[in-house]
Amino acid sequence: MSARGTQDVVRTHRSTPSGERYEGVIDLERVRARHRPLYEKREAITADGNAAAAIATLQMWRCVIFAGFPITPSTKWIEMVAAHVASDPGGVRRVKLPEAEHAVADYLVGAAAACRDLVFPTATSSVGLDHMTETTRSLGASGLGNVMIVNVYRATANFPLCIEGDPSDTLAHRDDGFIQICASGKQQIYDTIVQAPCLGMHPDVLTPTMPGYFGIKDSHRSAKFLVEPDREIHAFQDRWMQPCPLPGLINGDTAFGACVTSRHFQGFKVDQKRRLERTIDLLPEVAADFETSFGRPGLAFFDETGWPEDGVAEVAVVGMGPDFGTFESLRDRYERQSGLRVAGVALRLLTPFPREQLRERLRGARVVLVVNQAHHFGRGHITLDVVDALSDLAAPPRVVSVFAGMGGADVAEATWTRMLDHARRALDGTPVPPYAVFHEGVPV
């Protein structure tokens, strides 16, 4: 560090209960001023999911350093970011390609702890996320809400090796401590990544975020979506991202690596859980501001389809991801043919799980069909959460659990029809197995 730089640090150094702070070492206004806008006005573009995610991060002035390690199907995110950064020689942005995903996560820790007002994104998939696990578990507790891992879903099991996208990676990481949000379709991917750090960096939450979307089915699927001008993105985010201290029980020097006393550690774990749960209160506020700013819905606990005003449905589907769109496209027809009211929700906020909101939505359903798309030892990750959410009701709906699309398999209309038929059997009390597996319209 130069002599002048040292003087600056000394001048700005300050001890606080939250740790050591070096005010003004990073001149945020200068960083902001050096941002090179991608879009000056709203535009409709056609691109795939990884491009939508890359554009969203590149539009944030707070994203200056991008770390990544390529793994299918998330690779295009870092490729696109790197190409953009390379096209601006002399710019402030940098791309770091450490030697593995674990190193990427470690790099994010150091950078995010040092620069808590900036956002540090990466993207990964499958075993790449697994490889980060030691650090993601620590990150979840760290209070570093300015870390964002974009998880492009891909099955974690690599025997035999395949690249298809099912959400078993993200669902296996429910307990890492991240705010996990599922997006479906290019617009949602873009919008979710714009909003995610607003949740994570909020002083009441301070929890890293893991927005995600299905690999191949969404990461490699192109469609039209709206991109907003960079200045509007900045104005929106700056309303939510304030100077970002670490949580009170721990300071920046001891968040990673150094030991603390048991009492502090235990208190920190309790606080971690509380901070994560506050996401439930904050998310609607961020979403409402997003809708006011951009004229389309912001984040949601879940997306809804087909619910009548009285909230009563014979069959309610709970699913996630782009395959839910196929259900939406045949729902009307199925209702007409079966004479049943059929509705559904596509989960968005996976962690923390919006159990009370989901319980109220499903309260009027007679049968709830939960569609799981990832390997689970029992009835399914989503099923367990739905059953728990409904357990407070005096007369909860029957829950019918199915698996489809595992290993990234196509979930055809015929499969949806068969699954709905399967759920109908439960309407008259016919016993159904704890779970059933469907593919191509056939139980397997």
Place this chain on the structure above:
Amino acid sequence: MNVQVLQEVIRRSALEIRGDGKAGGGLVLAFQSLASLFSRDPSMHVQEWPFFGSARRGANIRSFLRVSRSPIQPACEVTHPHVALLMDEGAGRTVDFAQGVPLGGTFILNTRRSPEECARHYRLSGRVVTVPGDELGAKCLKHAIGNVSTYLAAALAIGGFDGGEVVRSFLETLRKRRIPDAIVERNREALEASAPAIRSGVFDEAKANDHAPAPFEGYGDLPVGAQTQLRLSQGNRTADYAPSGFRLRFEDPSLACTGCAHCITNCPEGIIRFQPDEVRGVLVTGVDVTNFCKLCRECIAVCPEGLFRQVPFQDVWEEAAAT
């Protein structure tokens, strides 16, 4: 049989297109280019995506495209396409690229063969469009890749665009990807050379149920060793990963093989044939290209005597032989 008017399909519902090819063969590029072309119309909704069966170059892949004037909700694969495109005849050996296409559909093939030959061979009923994309790619782009020609053939078959717009859209897509000007110019040449090479005709060669989608009958038994079985199954013939039109040949009429065994140890598929030899240790006698030679060229690279070669190879179809 009435040939479907594809512009009418777009007006009424969603046009669905499916393509079969091999990884690295330009199929995804062709579909992305078509998606960009349709996206120029602000009122058009487009959904385009690939399906990769394996992360290996040369493995069979599929691409899908939906186009509609209304928002597109379905995310499932296209199983009854209005247009089926075959980018690589090698892929056509292991999948029915016309599966699920209704009578009167449109078939686009990257091939040197005529529409009539293709209609007979693949039993197609509808409009058959052919273009020798690999040849034109080799000539104009110095690379036997058919995405430029098949893109043009598909765009013109679908209709609703003028030729200039089809060319401009393609070249703009390349420029957005920062492709060097010289390469863009070669692509323009390939587009211009493709137009007169496109041939089409209407044929009715399909018999009932020729291309009916096969019902899913389960995954079958997956006992211990299932991965090995998968490796050896016909569905995983790595020979199909080889570039179409070429095959590996081993020739050693003067017994020049030194017995160095580099080819044996470097072949990832273990298909080099050899026998014990008192002088050399081993004597290489040939190579089994039937199922698993994907023309990785390892043996060609390591053989000190140059006994392995890649030679042209063309499937002989009954129809072609008869004529």
